Amino acid sequence: MRKLLLKLILAAIAVLPLFLVQVIGAALGILAYVGSKQYRSLFRPQYEAVVKSHHLPFQIWSAAAASGQLFSDSLWIWSNPLAALAKAEIQNWDVVEAAMAEGHGMILLxxxxxxxxxxxxxxxxxxxxxIMYRPSRQSWLNEIVEKGRAYPNMHFVPTNIHGVRHMTRALSKGEAIAILPDQVPSGGDGIWSNFFGRMAYTTTLPIRLSKRHSTPAVMFTAKRKSIGSGWVVNAKRLEPFSEDPNVAAQELNVAIENAVLTAPEQFIWAYNRYKHPSGAELPPSN
Structure with a gap:
């Protein structure tokens, strides 16, 4: 009954105007920050360390609000795809066209x-x-996410060997693939590399696929504009990754850092980017 109620609430929120959905998301983000000690213990130290090291203003309440909007934006985009596309200001689309024109596909990060x-x-x-995704552990939430993400010309594959095979086939046909590079991979699928001053277990999949298929990698960001106004989408092609896997992992993390620094308050700071996944070797000391 509780899960059904949550589904109905989310469905009701999704049909509201983007302005209201983002206000609700901001309120929920602040409530999560205030109400959960565990949430704060992940969120604040990661966010604070980055903004201080880069001499940026410390805007904890804006960041907490934006953390809720990260989900509310997604919910609205899933339910209103055409309206969402109309609110996206796309920059540097020529970068995408040039990458795809090479005929080796494209790795969207x-x-x-x-x-x-x-x-x-x-x-x-x-x-x-x-697009590669990691299913939620909660079946009811996973059902909402999978239904919301369904869209013509988009094919979702899980983060396992079968998903990698699908992505490899897509690249061999000159198609595009998408990977969330800031997720912690499973043990054995990554390399420890510096990320904002700390060692983070970093995926090597985009690096390996880029090398295997001579495929360009393009880093995308969707910076939220003012409330209800949509997003500025930017594409930046990365230089080819180094042949040294450790150097390549650092290159990837630097590219992610640069993307995050375009809008640091809008990043998912409550996610434990520095956790030690089961089966991974111990991280080297910094």
């Missing part, structure tokens, strides 16, 4: 920032896109 869920939909308006 998309951190959890702002309205990141709009990015694969923009791509799918022009090219087939295969």
């Amino acid at each position: 998309c951190p959890h920032l702002g309205g990141f869920e709009i990015i694969p939909r923009i791509l799918a308006e022009h090219f087939p896109a295969t």
Whole structure:
């Protein structure tokens, strides 16, 4: 009964105007920060360390509000894809066209920032896109996410060997794939590398796929504009990754850092980017 009620509430929120949805999301983000000690213990130290090290203003309440909007944006985009596309201001689209014109496909790298869920939909308006995702542990939430993410020309595959095979086939056909590069991979699928001054277990999948297929990697961001106004979507092509896997992992993390620093308050700071996944080797000391 509780899960059904939550589904109905989320469905009701999703049909509201973006302005109201983002206000609700901001309120929920602040409530989560105030009400959960565990949430704060992850959120504040990660956010605070980054803004202080880069001499940026410390805007904890804006960041807490934006953390709720990260989900509310996604919810609205899933339910209102055409309206969401109309609210996306796309910059540097020539970067995407040039990458796809090479005929080796494209690796879309998309951190959890702002309205990141709009990015694969923009791509799918022009090219087939295969997107790798990690299913939620809560079946009812996973059902909402999978239903919401369904969209023409977009194909979702799980983060396992079968998903990797689907992505490899997509690249061999010159199609685009999308990977969330700021997620912690499973043990054995990553390398420890510096991320904002701390060692983070970093995925090597985009690096390996880029090398295998001579595929360009493009970093995307979807920076949230003012309340209800939509997002600015930017694409930046990365230089080819180093042949040294450790250097390549650092190159990837620097690219993610640069993406995050375009709108640091809008990043998913409550996610434990520095956890030690089961099966991974111990991290080296900094």
